[in-house]
Amino acid sequence: MTELWAKAPDFSRLRNPELHGKCGACEYRRVCGGCRARPLAAGGGLMDADDLCGYQPRAQAVVEPAVKLAEVAPAWSADARQRLSRVPEFLRQMVRKRAEAYVSELGEDMITCQHLSELTAARFGAAKPSRFASARMPASRPMTEKP
Ligand code: SF4
Incomplete structure (x- = not known):
C-alpha cells in the first residue's frame, strides 16, 4: 500500500x-x-x-x-512506524527527526522502511546493527538464580 x-x-x-x-x-x-x-x-x-x-x-x-507543505513532517508508513518502535527509546526521537529530515530533503511525503535502510547504511555501512537491543544486551538472569 x-x-x-x-x-x-x-x-x-x-x-x-x-x-x-x-x-x-x-x-x-x-x-x-x-x-x-x-x-x-x-x-x-x-x-x-x-x-x-x-x-x-x-x-x-x-x-x-x-503552513508550507515542506514544513509538514512526512507521514510514516505502517511498517516504518513498526520498525521505529523497535529502536531503543533513548534513540527513537533522534532517529525519528533524522528520518523526517531525510525524507523532506528528498521532497517525499512518506517515510518507508527503504528510507530507514538507506539511513542505516549511510550511518553504519557494512557494520550496521541488526538489532539494537536484543543482540547486545546480556540475557537476563532467571529469577530463581542466586546472584
Ligand atoms: S482553485 Fe478552483 S475551486 Fe478553488 S477557488 Fe479557485 S477556481 Fe474555485
Whole structure:
C-alpha cells in the first residue's frame, strides 16, 4: 500500500497538481485547488477545473498556505512506524527527526522502511546493527538464580 501511495502516477499528480482551466489560473489554487473528483465524475480529466466553484479568478498573486507543505513532517508508513518502535527509546526521537529530515530533503511525503535502510547504511555501512537491543544486551538472569 505504501508503494501505491508513493508511486501511483495519479497520487503523484495530486501531490504536485498542475491544474487546468480557471483552477489553474486561480490565486487560491495552492490553498484550495478545487475538487479533483468532480471533473473526473463529469467526464473530464483529473486536473480540469472544478466547474461548480462560483469564484472567478482575478489574476492576482497566488495565495500561499499558512503552513508550507515542506514544513509538514512526512507521514510514516505502517511498517516504518513498526520498525521505529523497535529502536531503543533513548534513540527513537533522534532517529525519528533524522528520518523526517531525510525524507523532506528528498521532497517525499512518506517515510518507508527503504528510507530507514538507506539511513542505516549511510550511518553504519557494512557494520550496521541488526538489532539494537536484543543482540547486545546480556540475557537476563532467571529469577530463581542466586546472584
Ligand atoms: S477556481 Fe474555485 S475551486 Fe478552483 S482553485 Fe479557485 S477557488 Fe478553488
